[in-house]
Amino acid sequence: QDELSEQVVPTNPAGRAPTGSRLHPALPVHGSAPPGGSMAGGKRGGGRGMRVHAGERAAPSASRALARHVMSTARPRPRHGGEPLRTRPAAPQWRSRPVGQPPAGSTGGRWGPARTREVQDAAPGWGIKGGTRAVLEFIRVHPDVRALGTEPHFFDRNYDRGLEWYRSLMPRTLDSQITVEKTPSYFVTKEAPRRIFNMSRDTKLIVVVRNPVTRAISDYTQTLSKKPDIPTFEGLSFRNRSLGLVDTSWNAIRIGMYAVHLQSWLQYFPLSQIHFVSGEKLITDPAGEMGKVQDFLGIKRVITDKHFYFNKTKGFPCLKKTESSSLPRCLGKSKGRTHVQIDPEVIEQLRDFYRPYNIKFYETVGQDFRWE
Numbered sequence: 001q002d003e004l005s006e007q008v009v010p011t012n013p014a015g016r017a018p019t020g021s022r023l024h025p026a027l028p029v030h031g032s033a034p035p036g037g038s039m040a041g042g043k044r045g046g047g048r049g050m051r052v053h054a055g056e057r058a059a060p061s062a063s064r065a066l067a068r069h070v071m072s073t074a075r076p077r078p079r080h081g082g083e084p085l086r087t088r089p090a091a092p093q094w095r096s097r098p099v100g101q102p103p104a105g106s107t108g109g110r111w112g113p114a115r116t117r118e119v120q121d122a123a124p125g126w127g128i129k130g131g132t133r134a135v136l137e138f139i140r141v142h143p144d145v146r147a148l149g150t151e152p153h154f155f156d157r158n159y160d161r162g163l164e165w166y167r168s169l170m171p172r173t174l175d176s177q178i179t180v181e182k183t184p185s186y187f188v189t190k191e192a193p194r195r196i197f198n199m200s201r202d203t204k205l206i207v208v209v210r211n212p213v214t215r216a217i218s219d220y221t222q223t224l225s226k227k228p229d230i231p232t233f234e235g236l237s238f239r240n241r242s243l244g245l246v247d248t249s250w251n252a253i254r255i256g257m258y259a260v261h262l263q264s265w266l267q268y269f270p271l272s273q274i275h276f277v278s279g280e281k282l283i284t285d286p287a288g289e290m291g292k293v294q295d296f297l298g299i300k301r302v303i304t305d306k307h308f309y310f311n312k313t314k315g316f317p318c319l320k321k322t323e324s325s326s327l328p329r330c331l332g333k334s335k336g337r338t339h340v341q342i343d344p345e346v347i348e349q350l351r352d353f354y355r356p357y358n359i360k361f362y363e364t365v366g367q368d369f370r371w372e
């Protein structure tokens with residue numbers, strides 16, 4: 001079987017992705033890693049995120065109303081005193097236009113009558129080792145969804161490139177289709193909520209969350225696969241292990257403090273605009289989790305049990321077919337790695353550390369993910 005590969009949109013003029021950018025973005029929040037930073041090189045390295053965009057919809061539904069609204073707000077507008085989006089000056093084509101209509105003066109091409117790359121009803125989803133790639137690859141099977149396969153990292157490290165750049169990356173969509181993008185590091189990017197809000201206050205957000213201890217180990221395992229010389233997980237996790245002082249400046253730890261990161265998002269977006277996918281259930285019941293994602297996006301439940309099979313070799317659910325091929329496909333080798341063995345006592349200490357954050361997170365979102 002072919003494996004789905006994960007790509008990152010190049011972030012420098014030479015068109016090269018910085019080394020290690022898949023692990024830690026060059027412009028992280030909550031401290032920053034050096035370009036190509038790793039958990040070894042900089043404990044404050046940024047994490048990774050996932051995101052999605054949505055195209056306007058023609059269906060007479062609540063989601064259509066939402067898309068309409070987004071259309072009229074797609075033009076950068078500072079809110080909450082936030083910074084304006086950087087764009088090329090006066091772009092009347094996308095200032096606002098009726099749903100389903102090409103911009104005035106358009107003769108087709110990029111702005112073909114039934115197609116658009118408008119950034120409208122963005123529905124970013126993040127997770128950072130939570131299962132974001134799986135959600136993206138599963139949701140793009142839906143005929144009403146078009147997905148950007150790469151991670152554009154627009155709202156974190158590529159923001160200076162401007163909205164036009166971002167839009168140009170988007171796949172063309174029919175009026176009835178949603179465009180989806182994932183960049184997991186948005187979740188921990190301080191500026192991302194404000195920037196996305198300024199682009200569109202109606203953006204729908206999808207977050208894939210997973211037991212933060214397992215997530216941290218997954219993150220570390222990924223880094224270790226690229227940089228075998230990094231210190232041990234146990235060593236990086238603590239400022240003082242005997243005192244049980246966890247090092248929250250280490251991104252592998254910090255990313256899992258979901259309740260903290262969520263607060264930044266709730267300053268801009270209501271909870272009803274954010275959907276939380278359980279990274280655990282995504283593996284045990286992909287159809288169930290994807291059913292909820294489809295409901296959240298306001299699209300028909302097309303992706304069901306029939307789309308999945310359990311691949312014993314991979315040890316994960318895989319797609320029987322994808323949007324581009326009728327052949328079965330599993331995610332790539334970087335998804336579902338065998339985790340590094342961690343001292344059980346350390347795992348216990350980290351469980352204790354995360355417990356209050358988890359409880360706060362459950363209370364905030366009104367959902368118990370049962371990580372205890």
Ligand SMILES: Nc1ncnc2c1ncn2[C@@H]1O[C@H](COP(=O)(O)OS(=O)(=O)O)[C@@H](OP(=O)(O)O)[C@H]1O
Nearest residue numbers: 128129130131132133134218316317331335336337
């Ligand atoms: N169907 C399927 N196949 C393979 N892997 C799956 C699947 N569903 C969820 N997962 C879990 O996804 C984890 C990787 O998460 P992300 O895609 O969010 O990682 S990343 O942040 O984009 O690097 C990855 O984490 P690890 O197991 O630690 O590698 C998987 O557990």
